[in-house]
Each structure stands twice: as C-alpha cells, then as structure tokens.
Amino acid sequence: MNRIFPEGFLWGVATSAFQLEGSPHADWATWDERVGNNPGITNHYALYKEDLKLLKEIGVTAYRFSLEWSRIQPREDTWDEQAIAHYQDIVDILRDYGIEPMVTLHHFSHPRWFIERYPWHKAASREKFLRYAEMMASTIKGVRSWVTFNEPYVILLGGYLEGCMPPGLKDVRRSLLALKNIFTCHGKAYDIIHAYVPDAMVSVAHNMSVFAPWKKWNPLDRLLTKTAKYFYNHSLIDAFRTGTFIIKFPFSRAVEIDVPIKDKLDFFGVNYYTRIHLRFNPLKKMGVELRHLDLGGYGLTDMGWEIHPGGLEKVLRYASRLKKPLIITENGIATHDSQEKMKYMKRHIDVVEKSLRSGLDVQGYFYWTLIDNYEWLQGLDVRFGLYRVDFTTLKRIPTNAAAYYSYLIQSRSKL
Ligand code: IFM
Numbered sequence: 001m002n003r004i005f006p007e008g009f010l011w012g013v014a015t016s017a018f019q020l021e022g023s024p025h026a027d028w029a030t031w032d033e034r035v036g037n038n039p040g041i042t043n044h045y046a047l048y049k050e051d052l053k054l055l056k057e058i059g060v061t062a063y064r065f066s067l068e069w070s071r072i073q074p075r076e077d078t079w080d081e082q083a084i085a086h087y088q089d090i091v092d093i094l095r096d097y098g099i100e101p102m103v104t105l106h107h108f109s110h111p112r113w114f115i116e117r118y119p120w121h122k123a124a125s126r127e128k129f130l131r132y133a134e135m136m137a138s139t140i141k142g143v144r145s146w147v148t149f150n151e152p153y154v155i156l157l158g159g160y161l162e163g164c165m166p167p168g169l170k171d172v173r174r175s176l177l178a179l180k181n182i183f184t185c186h187g188k189a190y191d192i193i194h195a196y197v198p199d200a201m202v203s204v205a206h207n208m209s210v211f212a213p214w215k216k217w218n219p220l221d222r223l224l225t226k227t228a229k230y231f232y233n234h235s236l237i238d239a240f241r242t243g244t245f246i247i248k249f250p251f252s253r254a255v256e257i258d259v260p261i262k263d264k265l266d267f268f269g270v271n272y273y274t275r276i277h278l279r280f281n282p283l284k285k286m287g288v289e290l291r292h293l294d295l296g297g298y299g300l301t302d303m304g305w306e307i308h309p310g311g312l313e314k315v316l317r318y319a320s321r322l323k324k325p326l327i328i329t330e331n332g333i334a335t336h337d338s339q340e341k342m343k344y345m346k347r348h349i350d351v352v353e354k355s356l357r358s359g360l361d362v363q364g365y366f367y368w369t370l371i372d373n374y375e376w377l378q379g380l381d382v383r384f385g386l387y388r389v390d391f392t393t394l395k396r397i398p399t400n401a402a403a404y405y406s407y408l409i410q411s412r413s414k415l
Contacts, residue, residue: 005413006356011059014329016104062102063102064103072135076128108376145202146202156175188260227250274308302381329366341399
C-alpha cells in the first residue's frame with residue numbers, strides 16, 4: 001500500500017527569532033517601545049538549549065527558525081561572531097537530535113541601521129541584504145532548507161501601505177519599489193545559497209488566506225473578493241511562474257514589474273491561518289471593509305480570525321500550479337484553550353491528509369508555534385504556543401496540544 005504521508009514528510013514546528021529573543025539592535029525594538037512590550041521576555045536566546053529539548057520531547061522531524069539579522073550584523077560594518085556561533089549551535093543541536101533545520105533569513109525585523117539608511121524602497125537595500133545572505137549561506141553549516149523572506153506581502157502591506165510595521169510608510173509608489181527590491185533579493189539569494197549549498201531547498205513563506213464576499217449576492221463584494229484573492233494570494237505565485245508581478249485593481253491600468261524570480265524555488269512555503277470576508281464600504285480606506293465571520297461554525301481565534309480548515313486545501317491547490325513540492329511553513333491558533341488548539345491542529349492536518357489523497361505534493365507541515373511569544377502588534381496577550389510560558393517565572397508548561405501533536409505525528413506517519 002502507498003503511504004499517504006510520504007517518507008521524509010517534515011513534521012515541524014516554526015518560530016521566529018525576534019518573537020522569542022527580541023534584539024536591542026532591531027528596528028522592531030524601537031517600534032515595540034510604542035506598545036510597551038518586551039519581545040525578549042521568553043529569554044529564549046539564553047534558554048535555547050532547554051527549548052530545543054522540547055522539540056525532541058514532541059518528536060518533530062523538522063524545525064523552522066529564523067536568524068536575527070540585527071544580532072548578526074548589529075552595525076553596518078560589524079559581524080558578531082558570537083551571534084553567528086549561537087545560531088550554528090542551534091543547527092548542530094538539531095542535527096544531533098535528527099531534526100531537519102529550516103532557516104529563515106528574514107522574518108520581519110531588520111537591523112536599525114538598515115531600516116534607517118537603506119529601507120527596502122532604496123536600491124542599496126539589495127546589496128546590504130545580499131551581503132548578509134551570502135555571509136549566512138557561506139558560514140552556517142548543515143542547513144539544506146532555506147526561506148529567504150517570511151510573508152513578503154505582509155512586509156509590504158504592513159511597512160508600506162498600512163504603516164503599522166517598520167518602516168511605517170503609507171506610500172504606494174515606494175511599496176512597488178520595495179516589492180521589486182525584496183523579490184530581486186529573493187532571486188539573487190536563491191543563486192547565492194545554491195552556490196554554497198548545491199542541494200539546497202529554497203523558498204519564500206507566502207501568507208495565504210481564503211477570501212469570500214460578505215454578501216454573496218452583492219456584485220461589489222464579489223468584485224472585491226476576486227481582486228483580493230488575485231492580489232494577495234495569486235499574484236506572487238504567478239510572478240514565480242512568469243517573472244512578472246502584475247498589479248491590477250478594478251478600473252485602473254495594470255502595473256507590471258519584472259523581477260528575476262522565474263522558477264527560483266525548490267519548494268513553495270505556504271503560511272495559512274484563516275478566511276476573510278470582504279465588503280465594499282465607501283466610508284473605508286480604498287472602499288474595503290474586512291471582517292472575520294464564523295460562517296463555518298468552527299469559531300474565531302483569540303486574534304479574532306475565523307477558523308476555516310477547508311481553506312488550506314484551496315490555497316494549496318492554487319499553489320500547486322508552481323509544480324513544486326508544497327510545505328505548510330506555518331499554521332496555528334491563538335487561544336488560551338488547549339482543547340481548541342488540539343481541534344484546530346487536527347482539523348488542518350486532516351485537510352493535509354485529504355490534499356495528499358487528492359494528489360497534491362505536500363511535503364511538510366510546521367505548527368506555529370513552539371512556546372508562547374511576542375506576537376507583533378498584539379504583544380504578549382495572545383498565546384500560540386504548544387508550551388505555555390509563564391512570563392514571570394519563564395517556566396515552559398506543556399499544553400495538552402504538545403502531547404497531542406506527538407500523537408498525531410506518530411499516528412499519521414504510519415498512514
Ligand atoms: O506570529 C506570526 C508570524 O510571525 C508570521 N505569521 C503569522 C504568525 C501569527 O500571526
């Protein structure tokens with residue numbers, strides 16, 4: 001009998017450095033002072049060995065984590081050898097445990113000097129990022145799987161259109177320049193990584209959501225939905241197929257941006273969390289109002305996001321046009337209730353199983369996330385972790401979902 005979950009399927013957990021470690025040299029550190037939180041509160045930078053043991057305890061076969069660029073290059077002309085050795089140690093420990101490392105080069109945060117002098121809309125950003133990418137690809141040993149950018153569209157929306165993430169701009173023209181620079185960096189970093197790691201597997205992690213009209217009968221809601229689906233989910237995938245981003249809004253001329261990324265992928269990383277309903281509302285910015293409605297009856301998470309497991313198959317199906325192996329690089333729920341966490345996890349893994357049965361080439365699933373941590377604009381209030389962190393004693397307390405994930409990994413691996 002053929003296996004449903006292929007041999008070597010990556011059963012993983014995903015994290016990001018800044019959310020666990022903070023960093024005094026990062027742009028988000030100043031950003032964060034505004035909301036009064038402490039991203040380094042879990043003290044993972046010091047306690048990483050203990051935290052990596054948790055991965056072993058769960059029985060994952062892979063671990064996705066990011067390198068904190070601002071620790072590695074705290075000043076433009078300074079590489080911090082100790083920080084590099086720290087991340088190398090993480091890789092070595094994972095290898096000892098038989099856990100496959102997947103390294104993200106860029107997960108939202110930047111060194112302050114970079115965002116102050118070379119933000120993404122400036123052409124010089126490319127050279128600075130690529131120096132860092134080359135330094136990492138040539139120095140860190142034992143890593144085959146790489147993610148260049150986590151959620152590049154979230155960086156652009158948050159940093160350049162909504163202004164809620166660094167560099168805090170609301171500027172369409174500069175967002176397009178930033179798009180060109182970020183994806184050019186992906187294309188070039190892809191080649192750089194392959195030059196040092198010939199059998200590397202390189203991708204971005206693309207955040208995909210399901211979009212639906214608020215009122216199905218309303219043609220404007222339907223038009224908005226179609227536009228959002230194309231713009232947020234599909235345009236990036238199409239650009240990896242063609243080498244051109246086509247940005248097209250209703251009643252306006254399309255903007256075409258050529259980028260050297262055609263086929264620069266060895267797998268495709270999908271981050272999936274939720275479904276979003278849209279309605280046309282002339283009183284809102286650009287006429288768009290978003291809402292999470294609990295139409296499927298699975299409920300809303302503590303982020304207010306609709307739980308919609310079926311959507312995972314939809315987004316994977318569109319991504320399969322790339323004809324690359326697909327890996328779910330993030331999927332998880334913010335909740336204080338471990339029962340809900342278990343249900344969310346099972347329902348999404350069931351969809352992965354269904355997708356595999358229907359012939360989709362899915363090669364991994366990474367649960368977001370290992371321990372409770374700093375959730376960007378929401379700070380410390382929401383809890384995504386398989387382990388709850390008591391932020392006063394720093395104790396990591398397993399939720400039932402940690403043991404349940406072990407069980408799912410073991411039982412599904414046998415299928
Ligand atoms: O915590 C984030 C992560 O940094 C990127 N993807 C979504 C997660 C949950 O919001």
